[in-house]
Amino acid sequence: MKSKPYLSKSKYLNGLQCPKLLWYEYNQKADIPKPGAAVQFAFAEGHRVGALAQQLFPNGLHIPRDWQPEKQAQQSLEAAKQRLPLFEAGFVFGQTYALADILVPVGEDEWDLIEVKSSTSVKEAHYHDAAFQRYVYQGAGLKIRRCYLLHINKEYVRRGSIDPEKFFVKQDITTESTVLAQMIENEAAAMLKVAAAADFPAINIGPQCSSPHDCPLIGLCWDFLPAKDNIFTLNSAGQKGFDLLNRGISKVTEVPDDYSLKYKQVIQVTAHRSGQPYVDREALLEFLGQFTYPLYYLDFETIAPALPLFEGVRPYQFVPFQFSLSRVDKVGAKPKHFSFLAPDQDDPRPAVLEQLQKLLGNKGSIIAYSAGFEKRCLKGSADAYPKYQAWVKETNDRFVDLLEPFQKFYYYHPDQAGRASLKNVLPALTGQSYEGLEIADGGVASAEFYRVTYGQDVANADREAVRSALEKYCDQDTRGMIDVVEALRQAVKD
Ligand code: SF4
Numbered sequence: 001m002k003s004k005p006y007l008s009k010s011k012y013l014n015g016l017q018c019p020k021l022l023w024y025e026y027n028q029k030a031d032i033p034k035p036g037a038a039v040q041f042a043f044a045e046g047h048r049v050g051a052l053a054q055q056l057f058p059n060g061l062h063i064p065r066d067w068q069p070e071k072q073a074q075q076s077l078e079a080a081k082q083r084l085p086l087f088e089a090g091f092v093f094g095q096t097y098a099l100a101d102i103l104v105p106v107g108e109d110e111w112d113l114i115e116v117k118s119s120t121s122v123k124e125a126h127y128h129d130a131a132f133q134r135y136v137y138q139g140a141g142l143k144i145r146r147c148y149l150l151h152i153n154k155e156y157v158r159r160g161s162i163d164p165e166k167f168f169v170k171q172d173i174t175t176e177s178t179v180l181a182q183m184i185e186n187e188a189a190a191m192l193k194v195a196a197a198a199d200f201p202a203i204n205i206g207p208q209c210s211s212p213h214d215c216p217l218i219g220l221c222w223d224f225l226p227a228k229d230n231i232f233t234l235n236s237a238g239q240k241g242f243d244l245l246n247r248g249i250s251k252v253t254e255v256p257d258d259y260s261l262k263y264k265q266v267i268q269v270t271a272h273r274s275g276q277p278y279v280d281r282e283a284l285l286e287f288l289g290q291f292t293y294p295l296y297y298l299d300f301e302t303i304a305p306a307l308p309l310f311e312g313v314r315p316y317q318f319v320p321f322q323f324s325l326s327r328v329d330k331v332g333a334k335p336k337h338f339s340f341l342a343p344d345q346d347d348p349r350p351a352v353l354e355q356l357q358k359l360l361g362n363k364g365s366i367i368a369y370s371a372g373f374e375k376r377c378l379k380g381s382a383d384a385y386p387k388y389q390a391w392v393k394e395t396n397d398r399f400v401d402l403l404e405p406f407q408k409f410y411y412y413h414p415d416q417a418g419r420a421s422l423k424n425v426l427p428a429l430t431g432q433s434y435e436g437l438e439i440a441d442g443g444v445a446s447a448e449f450y451r452v453t454y455g456q457d458v459a460n461a462d463r464e465a466v467r468s469a470l471e472k473y474c475d476q477d478t479r480g481m482i483d484v485v486e487a488l489r490q491a492v493k494d
Contacts, residue, residue: 005192006092006095006097007095007096007097007191008096008097008099009099009132009136011191011195012128012132012187013128013132015194016125016187017215018203018215019191019203021215021217022191023195023197023199023200024217026195027195027200032217033216033217037444037447037451038441038443042118046306048307049116049152050116052162052164052168052307053114053164056164059084060085060086061079062088063079063088063089063090065088069090069097072099073091076091080103080142083105084105085103085104085105086100086102086103087102088100089103091137091139092136093136093138093140094139094188095192096139096188097136098132100114101115101116102114102116102150103142110144111137111142111144111145112144112145112147112148113130113133113134113137113144113147113148114148114170115130115133115148115149116168118151118152120151120152120153120315120316121151121154122151122171122173123212124212126173127176128180131177131178131179131183133147133177134147135181135185138181146172146174147173147174148171148174149171149173150168150169150170152169152306152315152316153315154315154316155314156308156314157308158308158314159311160311162307162308167315205221205245207239209222226250226251228251229252229253229414230252230417231245231249231251231254233419234252234255234268234269235264235268236262244259252272252418253269253272267409271412271413271414272414276414277411277413277414277491278409278412279410279411279491279492280411281492283405283410284405284411284492287405288488288489288492290400291365291367291485292363292364293328293364293365294330294363295485296326296360296364297327297328297367297478297479297482298323298324298325298356299368299369299374299477300320300322300374300377301320301321301323301445301446301473302319302320302321302446303319303321303450304316304317304319304446309454310347310384311347312383312384313384318376318380319347319348319349320349320352320381321352322339322341322342322348322445322449322470323339323356324475324478325337325338325356325359325360326338326479326481326482335479337479342449344453345453345454347384349385353378353381353388363398364398365398365399365400366395366400367481367485368400368402369401369402369481370401370403371399371400371401371403372401375399378392379396402481403422406425407420411488411491415428416428422477422480422481422484423440426483429484429487429488430483432476434473437473437476438469438472439466439469439472439473445470445473448469448470449466451466452467
């Protein structure tokens, strides 16, 4: 006999985002792509944050997880009699089911509900989350007095071991969750109907595909759009993309002449129609004219976990664990390449600062892509190691941001597909790409470094393979920047 389909909290939240996603969750889960390394890292961080929050209730009772909701509910009801804080207590009401992060007994027979989040502020989805739980628990017979959200204190700075009292901020969201709980009965009934339908509901793509989260079915639902000149590659398209699509326009090249566009969008449409890059020669010459030799091309890879690993670090603060640096001494000279990859679990910042201070000297432009990030990493590192502060202050004045000519549209190539990131600019200008690299983006680099450096039971071969892939990826960024600058120089010559 098929088991009763329960509506869990995560399914309810998915259903609020999009009924089609909900249908897939129930009926074709295998077609939902598995989360990548960066998302899995975020999940794991969520668990670590949850475990830290439990330390606030030393006499708390952990309810062992049973994947059958009825059994989890039985265990939880039994445990509730002890009137102790409960972790992961699960309750069932009708066809709804929810597991509470923490339930705290109050007085004779009431409970406070505490949801733990790894965000640094309260978001709208959190109200719905707590509302759903309130609805289920009350339906199951629990008296819920207040609902709280325990989120991360973004001002927290690690000193010694992490202090959960200071690490979290507790926010009362009783009013919001009580108001929203009123809509759950109807919403849940509608969602269970969707779940039981033979086919998925006809839902057009829309802003819901990326709000409040990027939907995992984007690859499937957006697949009908043209691979080239897709209308959603229009710079800052926003609602305009959907408006145009509703008018039957799916390509940038088809935007009607009388359609109101912004400055960058006009450049883009013109370039896509002609197939030729747009070049603002004067602006590019001015940009390239600020370079002073030797040129240093610098790229950092960073980790930014919710739970800071080192002294003086805030939650989600970027800590560089790797750099790639290429030095070009004069026009046409062969680049000299240097790199660093943290060898162990120690704070990598002293070694990064010491080596860069030697390598960067005191003159010459430092070119980085989205240079504000590299500057922030250096400043954040020097704040913890003040002997480098004066050097970092001078050094940060030498940065030139290679993102600028693309972000400001001094140059636009139709193959950039509306984007200014190095991942789009490099192939468009040079034909090189990140394809074939085992690590091909910063989020994966960060998650993989964390896994093989701070994780348990990592085989040596796995660790070495990841470190080698990290070296290749970081090198690609700096070598790529050199080639992009060369391509811009050619563009102003032509
Ligand atoms: S991609 Fe968009 S339309 Fe498709 S399921 Fe997700 S939210 Fe719904």
